[in-house]
Ligand SMILES: *[C@@H]1O[C@H](CO)[C@@H](O)[C@H](O)[C@H]1NC(C)=O
Ligand SMILES: *[C@@H]1O[C@H](CO)[C@@H](O)[C@H](O)[C@H]1NC(C)=O
């Protein structure tokens with residue numbers, strides 16, 4: 001009996017995706033992040049979460065889009081039930097990541113072979129993976145790009161991706177004179 005369990009454990013160990021060297025390549029942070037590349041609007045195409053609760057929450061919304069301004073403002077627009085909710089945060093990019101203080105989350109940009117995508121990994125303050133989102137300038141991506149995202153989720157032992165319906169409308173751009181999006185005042 002003991003021998004069987006020991007072998008089963010060994011087998012599980014060898015199946016652990018995070019130990020797979022291919023996974024190290026698949027979930028590598030971007031080496032460099034050019035804030036200019038982030039400019040403009042990106043729509044979420046798919047997400048992968050570690051808990052069914054988050055998956056369900058992600059599944060229910062109609063659409064979500066994000067935008068970056070000057071590498072210092074991170075805005076989100078969530079559409080559900082024909083209404084839009086906008087959230088803005090001031091961020092400070094540190095290499096390929098930034099801290100999302102309100103939620104105790106660190107967001108890291110990961111490499112992706114999709115040319116017009118952003119892949120965002122969310123970790124909690126213990127640096128443990130929580131969820132990951134694939135954004136694109138397009139509303140849906142090629143099958144091979146989705147396959148890569150699925151493999152990346154597997155590497156992080158995350159749940160299978162939830163793909164958003166590309167036919168659902170997205171929120172219009174937020175009014176740019178919103179007080180919260182005003183650039184930081186210079187403080188010397
Ligand atoms: C969506 O909005 C409609 C009309 O405002 C409302 O009747 C319905 O309950 C809402 N559905 C959800 C899921 O909030
Ligand atoms: C963030 O972490 C602090 C300190 O651990 C805690 O007090 C706070 O409630 C956390 N905030 C959220 C949104 O989880």
Ligand SMILES: *[C@@H]1O[C@H](CO)[C@@H](O)[C@H](O)[C@H]1NC(C)=O
Nearest residue numbers: 050124125126127128129130
């Ligand atoms: C981070 O997430 C892991 C697993 O999801 C959890 O066990 C841990 O308590 C979390 N840490 C914090 C600081 O929230």
Ligand SMILES: *[C@@H]1O[C@H](CO)[C@@H](O)[C@H](O)[C@H]1NC(C)=O
Nearest residue numbers: 069070071072182183184186
């Ligand atoms: C862009 O960010 C830099 C600091 O990173 C700041 O000095 C500059 O004023 C910002 N420009 C705008 C238009 O917000």
Ligand SMILES: *[C@@H]1O[C@H](CO)[C@@H](O)[C@H](O)[C@H]1NC(C)=O
Nearest residue numbers: 088089090180182183184185
């Ligand atoms: C962003 O920074 C500006 C200037 O410091 C501030 O007025 C604004 O309230 C901040 N926005 C958020 C969402 O924290």
